[in-house]
Amino acid sequence: MKKIVLATLLGVSLAAGAATLLKADPAKTSVSAVFKQMNVPVESKFKKYSIAIDYNAATPDAAKASVEIDTASLDLGDADMNKEVAKKDWFNSAAFPKASFVSTSIKSAGAGKLNVTGKLTIKGKSADVSFPLSVKADGAKQVFEGALPIKRLAFNVGEGEWKDTGMVADEVTIKFHVVAGQ
Numbered sequence: 481m482k483k484i485v486l487a488t489l490l491g492v493s494l495a496a497g498a499a500t501l502l503k504a505d506p507a508k509t510s511v512s513a514v515f516k517q518m519n520v521p522v523e524s525k526f527k528k529y530s531i532a533i534d535y536n537a538a539t540p541d542a543a544k545a546s547v548e549i550d551t552a553s554l555d556l557g558d559a560d561m562n563k564e565v566a567k568k569d570w571f572n573s574a575a576f577p578k579a580s581f582v583s584t585s586i587k588s589a590g591a592g593k594l595n596v597t598g599k600l601t602i603k604g605k606s607a608d609v610s611f612p613l614s615v616k617a618d619g620a621k622q623v624f625e626g627a628l629p630i631k632r633l634a635f636n637v638g639e640g641e642w643k644d645t646g647m648v649a650d651e652v653t654i655k656f657h658v659v660a661g662q
Contacts, residue, residue, distance in 0.1 A: 502622060502660035504531040511549060511656045515632070516649040523655070528553035533660050535622060540594055540615075543586040547656075549579045551602075569639045576603045581628075584608075592616050596626070602635035621661035628654045 512525045528550035535543040551571035556562055566573040583598035594613040599606050613626040632638050632652045633645075642648060 500534065500536050500662060502533045502535055502662060504533070505621065505659045505661065508659035509657060511547070511654070513554060514627075514653040514655055515651065518647060519649075522556075524554050524556045526550065526553050527555055531658055531660070533622075533624070533658070535615075535660075537615075537617065537622070540586060540588045543583070543594070545581070545583045545586065545596070545598070547581045551577060551579050569642050570637055572603055579603070581609075586613075600628070600630070602630075603637055605635045607634060618659065621659050624656070624658040624660065626656055628656075630654065 509531065510525055511529050512523050514521065514523045516522065526549050530548045531545070532547075533543070533545045535545075550573075552562075552566040552573035554562065554565050554571070556565060565571060568575075571579075579600075579602040581598055581600050583596055585595075585597040587595045589595045589612065592614055594615055595610065596613050597608070597610045600609045607630075609628060609630070611626055611628045613624055615622055615624050617623075630652050631650045632648075633643060633650050637652075638648060
């Protein structure tokens with residue numbers, strides 16, 4: 481009898497500390513790319529993505545996250561430009577329809593702050609990346625905000641004539657604001 485009670489208590493204790501799968505609220509969540517075109521800042525949002533976050537505020541170091549972005553869904557505000565960025569020289573969305581991020585480590589960095597490490601894959605090229613992330617409770621939901629600076633040419637985004645960074649800068653920041661709950 482003692483073993484059953486102890487096992488039950490341990491099971492409840494372990495379950496209470498386990499991460500919880502959160503679903504992103506698409507109406508309140510955004511993922512965008514910020515870059516300079518002809519030295520003018522541009523922010524363009526991705527319209528299609530899926531985000532999975534396993535998170536429990538009591539045990540942030542057990543958290544995990546994965547993101548998939550439909551590369552053809554980048555909205556530059558012009559239909560012709562949207563088609564252009566999906567072509568081979570840019571995202572090559574026909575061959576590489578998704579960009580992805582999968583966390584390998586999420587560590588607490590103080591109240592409301594996390595350090596995230598993982599693998600970013602764009603256009604078939606992968607790189608280990610790290611970035612800070614803020615997290616705060618908003619009622620029953622969690623709000624995650626962060627920015628990941630990358631170099632687009634490291635992922636072959638902008639080939640051919642577009643390798644010249646005079647027109648479009650190499651530096652791109654992937655910004656995200658994720659509101660998620662059960």
